[in-house]
Amino acid sequence: MLDPLYRQIAEDLRGKIESGELGQGTQLPTEIELREHYGASRNTVRDALRWLVTRGLVNTLPGQGTFVLGKVEPFLTSLLTAPNALPARQEIGLGGETTAYAAEVQAHGRKPEYSVPRVEIQQADAIVQTELQVSEAASVVSRHQQRRIDGTPYSLQTTFYPMEYVERGAVKLIRSEDIRPVMAYLEEVLGIRQVGWRDKITVRAAGASETAFFRLPDDGRIGVFETLRTGYDESGRPLRLTVSSYPTDRNQFVMDIGSVPPQIFPSREKPGRSPTFGSVGASGIAGRSHA
Amino acid sequence: MLDPLYRQIAEDLRGKIESGELGQGTQLPTEIELREHYGASRNTVRDALRWLVTRGLVNTLPGQGTFVLGKVEPFLTSLLTAPNALPARQEIGLGGETTAYAAEVQAHGRKPEYSVPRVEIQQADAIVQTELQVSEAASVVSRHQQRRIDGTPYSLQTTFYPMEYVERGAVKLIRSEDIRPVMAYLEEVLGIRQVGWRDKITVRAAGASETAFFRLPDDGRIGVFETLRTGYDESGRPLRLTVSSYPTDRNQFVMDIGSVPPQIFPSREKPGRSPTFGSVGASGIAGRSHA
DNA sequence: AACGATTTGTTCGTATGTATC
């Protein structure tokens, strides 16, 4: 009833990692050394290492070695920016999303960066059709932005507006420059007011461009949060759709409902960067209250 | 500058899967057949298959074969159950969580099931200490529940209350039976009212018991949403903490802010079950708007 | 219940390629 050899080796190494004997960032013995140590073939040792890799405990770098990964400190994003109280009806409409993002990041003492929006005119795809309730042939304006915090890639965001808005005079929508806040502009030009929105949050595997931008490992190990935020006007018609994705390994969402005391921000020490990409926490494996 | 052979094979198979040539549930050719077809060694074919497995496109079963996985239909959970309007202050306090869960699931025409709560008295761990603002030595009552929808495991939930509540007379908390709604009971007995809560949502790797209960693949491929819901009373003191976990492959969260039209529930056809565990969507790989 | 055929899982050996220092 013995576990296969590669599992035994993997579990042994795992123990050394979780006990701290092999600390974060440490280089593991080379495959040859492990081969001698455990008396297994190099292929078996590699199977053990692969097992650790898929679980996010270590990372292998060609020509360099295998390294113990560490935990990254997640960034907290508020989905409701309602300081201690439910937002008043009027405040909801403003929707200065870039502004809100920048303000929140700075409130945590970190530096927000965002790219100039990349504007495209596209056919509405399935999700956009559903959320914006437009027909298959409909054109939409898409405004895409990359966001970073302290230099590390944080989110990709695309907002879709019906092309009709541009035709009715909101021409700034197709300019590749910041509109802050967008909703104020739309209200001014078109008389459109956003009175609420619906968020849908899922997790899915990262796409190719996300893997590249977020510098995620190229197996599907780390997914991305995908939030769909659909804004509505007084008559209940969808106004715009914002699709954002955030890597799950470095993000956390918060929202306050009702009356809640202000958030405590623990003082951040140096995050203790680990080699290459962000990495996922060994601690997560344990699973706390439920594991 | 060619891709490695195993990647070429994997991409070829992936194409056949995504084009539908190899439909959901189909058995792939055996490793021997693939070996002959591609003129590669069996180990190389196996590398290709592993690449597909890691990405959740196929599943291998010892002694049987390799099968194409399909997409599962995610269940939508509302984090704010506020039909069309912001909840009035008074309504927030009720917090009939089991009730809310059962009602929502039934509204989707599905069958909710939940286990009898398992009650334990524990030392507060790090998260409970932080969220409940209790000391290290403090005891807490933990009430744990398993939830299913239409028979499939949906979430694990544990709610922590300060032990002090029991000492002050809320003895039902340590009985292993449903208290519906809990907050009404606490208000009645202790005069404690919940006026708001804070949700924190993260994704982490599944723990051992979660992997078992949710029947997840045993590599860390599919993680779980972990939501921390901390309820507060009028004076801003934390009352209770609910830790829930939901597998990311079959769940989606929704929340409405401000005035939003009612949700449309698309009529559900047969989900098209795939072999073994729930499986993850091939479609997710593409990454829609951002990929 | 037993057995054989099929299919994936594990392990070894070996050789060569590629990335990094």
Added chain:
DNA sequence: TGATACATACGAACAAATCGT
């Protein structure tokens, strides 16, 4: 450039799980 370390690839053998006879 050479040495080191991981990556890819092939071949081979046996183990373990599954299924039908």
